[in-house]
Amino acid sequence: MTQQRIAIAARKGGVGKTTIACGLASVMANQGKQVLVIDLDPQSNAAYVLGTNPTAPGTANLLSGESPEPLKAAPGLYVLPGGSDLVGYSIQSLDPEDLADVVKPLPYDVVIFDCPPGVEYLERLGVVAANSTLVCTDAHPLAVMGAGRVLNELSLRKQKERRGPQRWAIALSRIDLRRSMDQALDKQLAEAYPDIPRLMIRQDASLAWASAERIPLMDYEASCRGAKDLEKVAEWILNG
Ligand SMILES: Nc1ncnc2c1ncn2[C@@H]1O[C@H](COP(=O)(O)OP(=O)(O)OP(=O)(O)O)[C@@H](O)[C@H]1O
Ligand SMILES: [Mg+2]
Secondary structure, three states: OOOEEEEEEOOOOOOOHHHHHHHHHHHHHHOOOOEEEEEOOOOOHHHHHOOOOOOOOOHHHHHOOOOOOOEEEEOOEEEEOOOHHHHOHHHHOOOOOHHHHHHOOOOOOEEEEEOOOOOHHHHHHHHHHOOEEEEEEOOOHHHHHHHHHHHHHHHHHHHOOOOOOOEEEEEEEEEOOOOHHHHHHHHHHHHHOOOOOEEEEEOOHHHHHHHHHOOOHHHHHOOOHHHHHHHHHHHHHHHO
């Protein structure tokens, strides 16, 4: 199959990017795909929540021309840890296309970039390397603003025919429809971005516990609500 490369971005912190990136990776590995999570976060949360060593050589080494061994989290599920080396000068001065160049030839069906909050040059490396993007927001207005900034950048890149994703969707994260703010979010996004698909990931304790216990989602609870929602996200990625 054509390699699918998905950036998970939000600009805002704490909206569920890593939960979605790692949960989606676990779902797709469970479907028989070879999946690599590239952790672009100096906090190295993706490697941590997948139960691997967050301080092992990882994304910064890959970007520096080395060949770090991805860490195995489950059958078909691998991760390259982030880490503090990602904020070094040598990474900051890379061209935004440098990650795209090194990732394309890697032998994985699916590559998922877990982007960090705030650090735009790292987020851009992931977005430019991706062929689709999930822009995450929860119902908080500041999160919606952060997502808006990413969406703006995505459409500008496409307009200017720059390298990067040709399609994207909004991931409504941690949604609990008993909350009025959460109820209003879908309508608000539908009005602001009528042409962009919206995918809902409901609030689910299993998603939080899988991360806290450092167990890939499908090994933690394959039938949970979060896994069902992420299966729909996988379907969008594979079939549009
Ligand atoms: N759908 C969900 N249901 C329940 N808890 C969730 C869900 N999504 C995320 N969480 C919880 O919210 C917190 C933040 O999630 P996460 O670390 O995935 O966010 P993030 O956007 O990656 O944060 P950062 O910006 O620091 O990288 C975590 O405690 C996580 O377990
Ligand atoms: Mg994160």
